[in-house]
Amino acid sequence: MMRYLPHTPKDIESMLAAVGVKDLDGLFASIPEDCRRDDPLDLPTLTEWELNAHMDKLAAQTVSWDTHRIFAGAGSYHHFIPEAARHVLSRSEFVTAYTPYQPEMSQGTLQGIFEYQTLVCRLLGMEVANASLYDGASALAEALLMAIRIGRTKKKTVAVSDLVNPYYRKVVETYFKPTDFKVETIPHKADGTADLDAIAAIDDLAGVAVQSPNFFGCVEDLQAAGEAIHARGAVFITAFSEPLAYGLLKTPGQQDADIVCGEGQSLGLSQSFGGPGVGIFTAKQKYVRNMPGRLVGQTLDADGQRGFVLTLSTREQHIRREKATSNICSNQSLCAMAAGIYMATLGGTGFRELAALNRDKAEYLKQALGATGLELPFARPTFNEFVVKFPKGFDAKWQTLLEEKKIMCGVPLVCYYPELADHYLLCVTETKSREDLDMLVKEVQP
Amino acid sequence: MNEFVGTQGLILNEPLLWERGRQGRTGYSLPTRDVDPAPLDDAVAGEGPDFPDLSEVEIVRHYTRLSQWNYGVDSGMYPLGSCTMKYNPKTNERQAALPGFAGSHPLVPSELCQGALRLIYELEHYLAHVSGLDAVAVQPAAGAQGELAGMLIFAAYHRDQGSSRSKILIPDTAHGTNPASAALCGYQSVPLKTGPEGVLTPEAVEALMDEDTAGLMVTNPNTLGLFETHTRKIADIVHAKGGLIYADGANMNAVMGVVDFGKAGIDVLHINLHKTFSTPHGGGGPGAGPVCVTRQLEPFLPAPRVVKTGAAFRLSEDFPKSIGKLNAFYGNFGVLVRAYSYILSLGTHLKDVSQHAVLNANYIKEKLKDIYHLPFDKPCMHECVFTDKHLEAHKVSTLDLAKRLIDYGFHPPTIYFPLVVQGAIMIEPTESESRENIDQFIATMRAIHREAEDDAERLTGAPRNTKVRRLDETTAARKPVLRG
Numbered sequence: 001m002m003r004y005l006p007h008t009p010k011d012i013e014s015m016l017a018a019v020g021v022k023d024l025d026g027l028f029a030s031i032p033e034d035c036r037r038d039d040p041l042d043l044p045t046l047t048e049w050e051l052n053a054h055m056d057k058l059a060a061q062t063v064s065w066d067t068h069r070i071f072a073g074a075g076s077y078h079h080f081i082p083e084a085a086r087h088v089l090s091r092s093e094f095v096t097a098y099t100p101y102q103p104e105m106s107q108g109t110l111q112g113i114f115e116y117q118t119l120v121c122r123l124l125g126m127e128v129a130n131a132s133l134y135d136g137a138s139a140l141a142e143a144l145l146m147a148i149r150i151g152r153t154k155k156k157t158v159a160v161s162d163l164v165n166p167y168y169r170k171v172v173e174t175y176f177k178p179t180d181f182k183v184e185t186i187p188h189k190a191d192g193t194a195d196l197d198a199i200a201a202i203d204d205l206a207g208v209a210v211q212s213p214n215f216f217g218c219v220e221d222l223q224a225a226g227e228a229i230h231a232r233g234a235v236f237i238t239a240f241s242e243p244l245a246y247g248l249l250k251t252p253g254q255q256d257a258d259i260v261c262g263e264g265q266s267l268g269l270s271q272s273f274g275g276p277g278v279g280i281f282t283a284k285q286k287y288v289r290n291m292p293g294r295l296v297g298q299t300l301d302a303d304g305q306r307g308f309v310l311t312l313s314t315r316e317q318h319i320r321r322e323k324a325t326s327n328i329c330s331n332q333s334l335c336a337m338a339a340g341i342y343m344a345t346l347g348g349t350g351f352r353e354l355a356a357l358n359r360d361k362a363e364y365l366k367q368a369l370g371a372t373g374l375e376l377p378f379a380r381p382t383f384n385e386f387v388v389k390f391p392k393g394f395d396a397k398w399q400t401l402l403e404e405k406k407i408m409c410g411v412p413l414v415c416y417y418p419e420l421a422d423h424y425l426l427c428v429t430e431t432k433s434r435e436d437l438d439m440l441v442k443e444v445q446p
Numbered sequence: 447m448n449e450f451v452g453t454q455g456l457i458l459n460e461p462l463l464w465e466r467g468r469q470g471r472t473g474y475s476l477p478t479r480d481v482d483p484a485p486l487d488d489a490v491a492g493e494g495p496d497f498p499d500l501s502e503v504e505i506v507r508h509y510t511r512l513s514q515w516n517y518g519v520d521s522g523m524y525p526l527g528s529c530t531m532k533y534n535p536k537t538n539e540r541q542a543a544l545p546g547f548a549g550s551h552p553l554v555p556s557e558l559c560q561g562a563l564r565l566i567y568e569l570e571h572y573l574a575h576v577s578g579l580d581a582v583a584v585q586p587a588a589g590a591q592g593e594l595a596g597m598l599i600f601a602a603y604h605r606d607q608g609s610s611r612s613k614i615l616i617p618d619t620a621h622g623t624n625p626a627s628a629a630l631c632g633y634q635s636v637p638l639k640t641g642p643e644g645v646l647t648p649e650a651v652e653a654l655m656d657e658d659t660a661g662l663m664v665t666n667p668n669t670l671g672l673f674e675t676h677t678r679k680i681a682d683i684v685h686a687k688g689g690l691i692y693a694d695g696a697n698m699n700a701v702m703g704v705v706d707f708g709k710a711g712i713d714v715l716h717i718n719l720h721k722t723f724s725t726p727h728g729g730g731g732p733g734a735g736p737v738c739v740t741r742q743l744e745p746f747l748p749a750p751r752v753v754k755t756g757a758a759f760r761l762s763e764d765f766p767k768s769i770g771k772l773n774a775f776y777g778n779f780g781v782l783v784r785a786y787s788y789i790l791s792l793g794t795h796l797k798d799v800s801q802h803a804v805l806n807a808n809y810i811k812e813k814l815k816d817i818y819h820l821p822f823d824k825p826c827m828h829e830c831v832f833t834d835k836h837l838e839a840h841k842v843s844t845l846d847l848a849k850r851l852i853d854y855g856f857h858p859p860t861i862y863f864p865l866v867v868q869g870a871i872m873i874e875p876t877e878s879e880s881r882e883n884i885d886q887f888i889a890t891m892r893a894i895h896r897e898a899e900d901d902a903e904r905l906t907g908a909p910r911n912t913k914v915r916r917l918d919e920t921t922a923a924r925k926p927v928l929r930g
């Protein structure tokens with residue numbers, strides 16, 4: 001007996017008789033010997049309480065914000081998730097449904113995603129958002145491929161700022177490797193922003209991506225970037241890993257971005273060792289038919305009532321097959337729901353206040369560290385992440401803090417930028433109290 | 447039980463979020479402000495988003511009402527072919543929510559995330575064992591990204607062999623993601639015709655396989671619910687020309703404990719954890735599409751990978767031939783936790799899962815084939831495919847049947863797929879359904895058939911018991927309204 005399998009031996013016997021097969025193995029008669037396994041399955045089988053004990057043990061061998069004070073972001077952020085949001089998200093009608101192929105019995109998912117698309121557009125100042133992609137990294141890769149499609153594949157080069165999250169850039173590399181398109185890297189300036197002068201030297205430019213706030217936490221001048229990029233006739237893509245920043249900052253849409261994409265984990269999703277997050281993807285209306293992924297649209301039913309459906313699917317793999325705008329099928333729908341619920345829970349007033357708190361706390365720590373004489377190498381405004389240069393040999397101290405004080409003092413940038421030894425990327429969200437910040441200053445001051 | 451499940455409940459109206467609320471409300475407990483506001487440069491400052499302000503009660507009611515317009519596996523039978531809508535065990539949710547998993551930052555040093563790394567490592571080994579292949583990477587975020595990983599591995603392998611090939615053979619029964627994934631790698635798809643028995647023939651492959659063809663992508667069991675009986679022979683043909691075989695393992699639920707994909711000659715396989723391994727589909731993800739390969743192709747797997755030295759686990763990037771990274775971090779880890787928990791809960795019962803899934807599909811096939819047209823009348827695997835041929839005379843279609851099933855309280859099967867079967871009705875009951883539920887589904891399908899004969903309007907006017915009736919999809923696409 002196994003609790004997920006309802007058939008009794010009697011059920012099986014009578015059903016086999018109806019099928020006209022002697023035993024369960026007889027159901028597999030069509031499988032030839034040269035495809036059959038020789039050995040039986042050899043796997044542990046645990047009871048529910050044994051499983052709990054085993055999983056508790058594994059989970060206890062991984063640190064979390066519960067056990068450590070982690071001042072690290074770099075694409076994964078610890079924000080408080082309200083219980084009400086968590087609760088409604090766990091409604092099994094949302095959790096255990098498939099993609100809404102039958103709209104009459106999926107209006108909950110469909111309206112929820114339509115609302116998500118709308119709130120995301122309002123957050124980023126954009127005209128259309130899709131129902132989600134896998135994560136911020138693959139969203140950026142898809143955005144660059146879309147830029148090439150917009151240029152009717154005549155222009156074969158895209159350029160990406162080296163201050164785009166290095167992991168996103170790696171994923172872009174993976175997606176582009178088998179194509180005959182090229183990815184160029186744009187260097188950065190001393191103030192911690194992309195050096196758009198570099199694109200002048202790149203020919204055949206279909207699209208350019210910058211991230212804001214960028215990997216150093218600095219807010220880019222998107223207006224100027226867009227002007228430079230549009231002057232080259234290229235598609236202007238902006239990426240992000242911390243969407244909460246747009247509670248305070250000018251939107252990319254306001255600054256004429258053509259495609260805005262990034263990671264939405266901050267919006268009500270747990271960090272979960274890096275996934276699942278949600279790839280947010282938005283564009284100007286005129287590019288909608290070039291977009292990857294699913295779209296929910298509003299329509300009317302046979303009685304004239306408002307309802308929602310998946311739409312513009314002639315872009316997609318199940319209709320267009322090899323000519324589709326992307327291969328994506330299942331996306332991160334439940335995570336998009338979570339993001340929608342989270343944005344709705346905060347509301348406009350709450351979202352802005354929370355964003356302000358993130359920045360104010362980060363700014364408090366930044367100024368306090370600066371006041372101890374530590375170098376803050378980049379002058380541009382920042383949101384909830386910033387770079388600090390520590391004295392030579394800080395790596396040992398960083399390790400000690402982690403092991404002895406359970407403090408993770410940021411992410412070492414030297415792993416991504418070999419020239420930036422002793423530079424660390426720190427992150428402060430609303431989850432850190434002033435006490436936490438004062439404590440960190442005390443621990444690291446030179 | 448003679449009563450049908452479908453009934454009319456109390457359906458509550460609920461407007462869009464921004465048609466509710468009042469400015470100045472919030473559903474969020476804002477943290478105490480313990481630092482002073484820091485001025486922000488006007489040049490970068492914006493106005494903040496125009497979101498509606500709602501209280502916690504309004505949020506909870508809003509989403510509760512929306513959820514009541516939805517139907518999930520927890521509501522009832524969901525025989526959506528090719529999607530394996532099995533029960534999603536609740537214990538899996540508990541495990542994924544443990545603070546050490548849900549609350550962990552992906553960039554902590556390996557010594558501090560041994561539990562998470564061990565879970566990935568062991569899951570990869572379990573999946574290798576179940577599939578019969580040698581090595582697995584769980585990074586891909588869904589089936590289609592698993593396919594992309596597989597195609598990238600094909601391309602990297604051929605590059606490594608000093609060759610470049612431009613084509614890929616894809617059967618006409620394939621899911622749309624297969625040709626789309628191949629196209630992302632620059633491969634031109636060459637359609638391969640399914641034989642008269644509903645499976646590929648070695649002759650058809652022999653005729654098209656050449657040295658400019660990277661290999662073959664095959665779904666096995668295929669999307670007609672049939673096992674590709676010539677897989678081994680076809681693999682030999684493809685291998686003889688230097689090609690590779692990719693198996694789309696979306697239908698793995700039929701063959702656990704029975705088929706050895708390695709022995710069958712498969713080089714690369716992807717598995718959908720959100721199908722076979724019980725992780726909830728979430729209304730369209732998140733899923734996970736681990737990619738499994740032979741020893742020969744292991745160097746090409748996506749990195750970083752978890753490696754074990756002694757008793758310690760660590761993430762390693764040291765795979766120079768790797769196709770690279772597909773996700774910012776390590777894939778949909780929360781989904782991996784659920785699949786791992788499922789495997790440990792079932793263990794060797796995974797074979798029973800496949801047996802029951804196949805039994806249920808064959809039982810439905812036998813009980814309906816006298817009235818619904820069965821294009822391939824032979825034993826099936828985990829799903830059976832009917833058509834609407836016998837309904838045509840009554841001027842009703844597969845779509846009408848699907849909509850009428852909704853009124854009776856069932857999620858419809860997959861319809862109009864695979865494309866090679868006109869008016870396809872693809873039924874996958876999974877192992878989760880009891881004999882009683884299946885009998886009730888069969889009785890419903892038979893009742894609908896009688897209605898088609900006597901009163902077709904009941905089908906063409908369906909559904910009637912839902913929040914909304916049939917929706918105007920044409921106008922939705924012609925004049926798209928994509929935000930409010």
Ligand SMILES: Cc1ncc(COP(=O)(O)O)c(C=O)c1O
Binds near residue numbers: 623624669694718
């Ligand atoms: C046969 C087959 N292959 C591939 C896929 C794609 O999987 P996913 O939706 O996880 O990307 C599906 C899912 O519908 C499928 O049925």
